[in-house]
Amino acid sequence: SQTIHQWPATLVQPVGSPLSLECTVEGTSNPNLYWYRQAAGRGLQLLFYSVGIGQISSEVPQNLSASRPQDRQFILSSKKLLLSDSGFYLCAWSVQGGNQPQHFGDGTRLSIL
Amino acid sequence: KQEVTQIPAALSVPEGENLVLNCSFTDSAIYNLQWFRQDPGKGLTSLLLIQSSQREQTSGRLNASLDKSSGRSTLYIAASQPGDSATYLCAVNNGNKLVFGAGTILRVKS
Numbered sequence: 213s214q215t216i217h218q219w220p221a222t223l224v225q226p227v228g229s230p231l232s233l234e235c236t237v238e239g240t241s242n243p244n245l246y247w248y249r250q251a252a253g254r255g256l257q258l259l260f261y262s263v264g265i266g267q268i269s270s271e272v273p274q275n276l277s278a279s280r281p282q283d284r285q286f287i288l289s290s291k292k293l294l295l296s297d298s299g300f301y302l303c304a305w306s307v308q309g310g311n312q313p314q315h316f317g318d319g320t321r322l323s324i325l
Numbered sequence: 326k327q328e329v330t331q332i333p334a335a336l337s338v339p340e341g342e343n344l345v346l347n348c349s350f351t352d353s354a355i356y357n358l359q360w361f362r363q364d365p366g367k368g369l370t371s372l373l374l375i376q377s378s379q380r381e382q383t384s385g386r387l388n389a390s391l392d393k394s395s396g397r398s399t400l401y402i403a404a405s406q407p408g409d410s411a412t413y414l415c416a417v418n419n420g421n422k423l424v425f426g427a428g429t430i431l432r433v434k435s
């Protein structure tokens with residue numbers, strides 16, 4: 213069966229520090245991968261998605277970037293964190309194809325001080 | 326631009342009641358619609374997925390319907406239990422992208 217792992221579960225970082233959140237999927241190959249953010253008082257917002265290695269689509273302009281160095285690895289990064297980057301970050305995967313269900317990880321709670 | 330609205334924002338019911346959560350969307354050109362459950366501080370658990378060609382899906386005490394032409398979906402929960410307390414999210418798939426509603430916070434009182 214397929215599983216998705218995100219780490220760390222919680223992270224507290226100072227403003228201006230770098231960020232690296234990692235997501236890996238097991239039990240499938242060539243998945244679509246997604247990063248979402250859930251900010252306090254706001255709904256889930258799609259940040260990035262990837263349909264293959266090195267292929268990244270950005271949905272909203274922001275202080276973050278994403279990379280997919282391997283088929284089942286998706287990384288969310290920032291060079292300098294802002295207070296507004298605080299939130300709950302969720303990674304998801306789906307089988308290739310526009311009508312497939314998405315499956316979510318347990319999320320990373322990011323607090324910026 | 327697709328917009329998804331969920332009503333009510335919060336709901337409190339006594340145990341055993343049947344209840345309906347509502348979801349509406351502005352663009353009917355969707356691939357599918359997914360209902361999720363989110364417990365506090367946790368990730369999303371997929372409950373039901375309805376493809377655009379389907380009218381409803383059932384899983385246990387849950388039944389989700391879809392009226393694509395009118396841009397509406399409902400999640401029906403039968404015989405609610407305290408363990409059903411969570412935030413319920415509706416999301417529409419426009420092709421590799423899920424657009425979420427803000428959610429309905431459900432509390433089932435014992």
